[in-house]
Amino acid sequence: MKLSGYRSAGLLLLVVIGCLSALAQSDVAPNAKLASKDLSLRVEALLKKMTLEEKIGQLMQYSVGNATGPNASNLKYDEMAAKGQVGSFLNVVGAEATNHYQHIAVEKSRLHIPILFGQDVIHGHRTTFPVPLAIAASFDPAVAELVARTGATEARADGLAWVFSPMVDIARDPRWGRIVESSGEDPYLGSAMARAWVKGYQQDDLSKSDSVAACVKHFAAYGAAIAGRDYNAVDMSEITLRQVYLEPYHAAVEAGAATLMSSFNSINGVPASANPFILTQVLRKEWGFDGFVVSDWGAVSELINHSIGDGPTVARRALEAGVDMDMEGNLYATVIAAQVRSGKIPEAVVDEAARRILRVKFALGLFDNPYTPVGPAYDATPERRAAARKVAQETFVLLKNDPVEGVGALLPLTSKAKKVALIGPLADNQRELLGAWAVTGDPKYVVTLRTALQERLGDRLLYAPGCDLLSGKDANVLKHVNFGGPMISDDQSAAPDDAKTIAEAVETAKKADVAILALGEPTNWMEGEASSRATLGFTGAQQQLLEAVVATGKPVVLVVLAGRPLELKWAAAHVAAILEAWSPGIEAGHAVADVLFGDVNPSGKLPSSFPRAVGQEPLYLAQLPTGRPAHGDLGHFPRNSAEKFVSRYMDEENSALFPFGWGLSYTRFSYAQPTVSRTEVPVGEVIGSGSKAVVTVGVDVKNTGSIAGTEVVQLYIRNTAASVEQPVRELKGFARVVLAPGEQKHVEFPLGFDELNFINTDMKRTVEPTAYKIWVGGSSLATAETGLQLVE
Numbered sequence: 165m166k167l168s169g170y171r172s173a174g175l176l177l178l179v180v181i182g183c184l185s186a187l188a189q190s191d192v193a194p195n196a197k198l199a200s201k202d203l204s205l206r207v208e209a210l211l212k213k214m215t216l217e218e219k220i221g222q223l224m225q226y227s228v229g230n231a232t233g234p235n236a237s238n239l240k241y242d243e244m245a246a247k248g249q250v251g252s253f254l255n256v257v258g259a260e261a262t263n264h265y266q267h268i269a270v271e272k273s274r275l276h277i278p279i280l281f282g283q284d285v286i287h288g289h290r291t292t293f294p295v296p297l298a299i300a301a302s303f304d305p306a307v308a309e310l311v312a313r314t315g316a317t318e319a320r321a322d323g324l325a326w327v328f329s330p331m332v333d334i335a336r337d338p339r340w341g342r343i344v345e346s347s348g349e350d351p352y353l354g355s356a357m358a359r360a361w362v363k364g365y366q367q368d369d370l371s372k373s374d375s376v377a378a379c380v381k382h383f384a385a386y387g388a389a390i391a392g393r394d395y396n397a398v399d400m401s402e403i404t405l406r407q408v409y410l411e412p413y414h415a416a417v418e419a420g421a422a423t424l425m426s427s428f429n430s431i432n433g434v435p436a437s438a439n440p441f442i443l444t445q446v447l448r449k450e451w452g453f454d455g456f457v458v459s460d461w462g463a464v465s466e467l468i469n470h471s472i473g474d475g476p477t478v479a480r481r482a483l484e485a486g487v488d489m490d491m492e493g494n495l496y497a498t499v500i501a502a503q504v505r506s507g508k509i510p511e512a513v514v515d516e517a518a519r520r521i522l523r524v525k526f527a528l529g530l531f532d533n534p535y536t537p538v539g540p541a542y543d544a545t546p547e548r549r550a551a552a553r554k555v556a557q558e559t560f561v562l563l564k565n566d567p568v569e570g571v572g573a574l575l576p577l578t579s580k581a582k583k584v585a586l587i588g589p590l591a592d593n594q595r596e597l598l599g600a601w602a603v604t605g606d607p608k609y610v611v612t613l614r615t616a617l618q619e620r621l622g623d624r625l626l627y628a629p630g631c632d633l634l635s636g637k638d639a640n641v642l643k644h645v646n647f648g649g650p651m652i653s654d655d656q657s658a659a660p661d662d663a664k665t666i667a668e669a670v671e672t673a674k675k676a677d678v679a680i681l682a683l684g685e686p687t688n689w690m691e692g693e694a695s696s697r698a699t700l701g702f703t704g705a706q707q708q709l710l711e712a713v714v715a716t717g718k719p720v721v722l723v724v725l726a727g728r729p730l731e732l733k734w735a736a737a738h739v740a741a742i743l744e745a746w747s748p749g750i751e752a753g754h755a756v757a758d759v760l761f762g763d764v765n766p767s768g769k770l771p772s773s774f775p776r777a778v779g780q781e782p783l784y785l786a787q788l789p790t791g792r793p794a795h796g797d798l799g800h801f802p803r804n805s806a807e808k809f810v811s812r813y814m815d816e817e818n819s820a821l822f823p824f825g826w827g828l829s830y831t832r833f834s835y836a837q838p839t840v841s842r843t844e845v846p847v848g849e850v851i852g853s854g855s856k857a858v859v860t861v862g863v864d865v866k867n868t869g870s871i872a873g874t875e876v877v878q879l880y881i882r883n884t885a886a887s888v889e890q891p892v893r894e895l896k897g898f899a900r901v902v903l904a905p906g907e908q909k910h911v912e913f914p915l916g917f918d919e920l921n922f923i924n925t926d927m928k929r930t931v932e933p934t935a936y937k938i939w940v941g942g943s944s945l946a947t948a949e950t951g952l953q954l955v956e
């Protein structure tokens with residue numbers, strides 16, 4: 165059978181997962197309605213009637229309740245809505261709550277303009293799915309699309325027509341807590357996921373009653389915060405900005421995203437939320453974006469802290485740069501009108517921002533259908549649970565599965581294990597298994613590992629929590645973690661004694677044939693925003709717990725539950741089997757049990773490199789070459805074997821502990837020699853072919869084991885001689901391939917300008933007459949190689 169890989173120009177998903185529907189391709193620009201003539205006429209007619217204050221009202225977004233930053237105001241929202249002073253609310257959720265304000269705006273305000281309600285719908289709305297980083301590990305855009313579609317439907321039923329998702333920031337440093345919301349380190353994978361999220365939310369038609377407007381965030385390059393410290397400055401070359409960081413936003417805009425969110429960080433000295441280069445030159449002029457831009461929370465007023473002016477100045481700069489809506493900063497409402505009246509800001513600038521916002525409101529159908537019918541209360545139905553379970557199963561990455569003496573490969577667990585000890589602070593913690601950003605998710609729906617294993621094993625399951633997620637030594641962490649309400653008691657005198665609980669866990673392990681350890685970090689307030697870490701180990705006494713259980717000599721399966729790559733060096737050296745399960749959502753326990761017991765063969769791959777030591781960060785595959793490569797470094801020519809004066813650490817290897825694209829299966833796959841349909845292609849043909857393929861890379865992949873499995877076949881390239889140095893290895897194709905035992909399939913990857921181009925020093929995408937190395941395999945360590953020469 166012949167299969168085609170996933171390509172940016174068009175979704176060629178011949179491998180489709182049973183429950184996930186591939187949506188029909190459309191030739192119409194996905195948000196064509198935003199630019200439609202009819203819509204423009206309605207917007208212009210309305211704009212003509214609006215006073216300056218009413219236009220500025222459209223630029224204002226306020227948060228009612230919940231806060232992810234300082235609340236700028238505690239205002240009289242009913243009165244403001246009646247005066248047309250509210251363009252949007254966030255954190256108003258539910259049909260009744262949203263209808264309350266909508267009735268006021270539509271019935272009492274002079275021009276009856278509906279309010280746009282937005283919300284952080286990050287990994288599901290009421291139904292909580294695995295975190296976005298996990299979803300990227302599926303290497304399956306259809307999974308992202310399904311999660312977005314489910315979230316959109318549930319959000320719309322709650323009166324929300326706008327979701328602050330997807331987060332498409334490239335994240336190459338797991339110290340940065342927001343890596344959990346991202347698709348990881350790679351622009352190719354990140355772009356594929358970005359397109360799928362947008363499609364899932366918007367369905368190529370904003371006016372459908374179950375579509376929501378996506379908000380692509382955080383524009384731009386927020387993920388490159390220096391030292392992984394949240395909100396920190398970003399400083400990088402324009403080539404890297406364009407070739408790596410801007411790619412997924414561009415993909416999302418091309419997919420029709422209706423809105424973007426400007427980020428907190430500065431880029432090369434200019435704050436992103438007052439950055440005309442990013443917001444106007446790139447976004448509007450180069451990419452033709454016709455939606456609107458909202459600032460991040462308070463990001464307009466925080467420009468004062470960036471030291472680029474006082475309140476009126478920064479508001480003007482933000483607005484003129486292209487930030488159309490001020491999220492919870494209350495600055496546009498207080499300082500713009502006077503500057504328009506004094507002639508400092510042309511009224512046309514306000515008109516344009518209001519126009520962009522109104523266009524989205526019209527496109528969403530809010531003027532025609534402003535209210536939300538009150539429906540039945542949410543329930544995690546069997547259908548929703550089935551979707552959550554299926555998605556979670558696809559996201560797990562089997563990092564290691566070594567044979568154990570007398571047992572063979574430890575996973576999958578079978579009747580070999582008569583008694584199973586489940587140990588760890590994440591084994592039975594509903595809230596923490598829900599994941600980092602489930603604002604409207606409810607922990608009560610989470611099936612924990614303990615519950616799921618109990619269902620399977622009955623009294624063959626033994627359980628011990630082992631220790632808390634945080635302990636006394638984390639006193640400083642506790643302060644921050646408890647920001648969202650006390651998760652862990654500050655009073656550590658009342659906390660369980662780690663030594664005692666670890667000793668109990670050891671006794672429990674001794675009574676079992678195998679121990680499953682569920683370890684990680686607190687996901688609720690120690691991952692996501694404002695959750696940077698300077699270390700990447702397990703928190704609290706979990707490492708001691710792990711070492712104590714391993715010391716019993718019992719076979720250990722480590723299930724890692726965290727939304728960022730943790731430092732697993734000790735575990736990788738001492739534990740036979742490691743499953744990365746991220747934060748799996750409401751079906752956590754069932755999905756983990758399905759994989760541990762082999763009902764499901766794991767197929768996830770790492771979207772992010774796992775370090776040996778935190779000091780390697782930022783660590784990622786697509787590094788640029790150096791004149792002094794270390795011996796054996798991936799992608800380098802290993803000719804410099806001198807050990808001292810090369811680019812390396814004295815005390816650690818350069819390579820990742822588990823590299824990008826890594827992930828094992830319970831079966832094995834073999835790769836034949838890949839081939840290219842043509843070995844030479846004229847440069848002019850590549851440039852002239854637009855998004856069409858010019859060559860095809862083909863490879864035969866075989867399941868050589870005895871059970872069925874799914875392999876994510878990956879294609880990597882290296883441009884060996886371009887005028888601007890190119891990464892040592894870059895992902896440029898992937899395909900999920902389902903193989904029965906002994907089955908072989910032929911997989912093809914189309915390559916064309918989209919895959920082969922790079923940004924030259926004129927900031928233009930180009931290809932040159934250069935040679936490409938091409939590898940195909942089951943991870944970024946792929947060795948099966950072919951090549952392609954572009955000629956004059």
Ligand code: BGC
Binds near residue numbers: 232284461
């Ligand atoms: C976050 C955004 C989020 C917004 C609204 C900000 O603090 O950075 O990602 O969408 O709050 O809650």
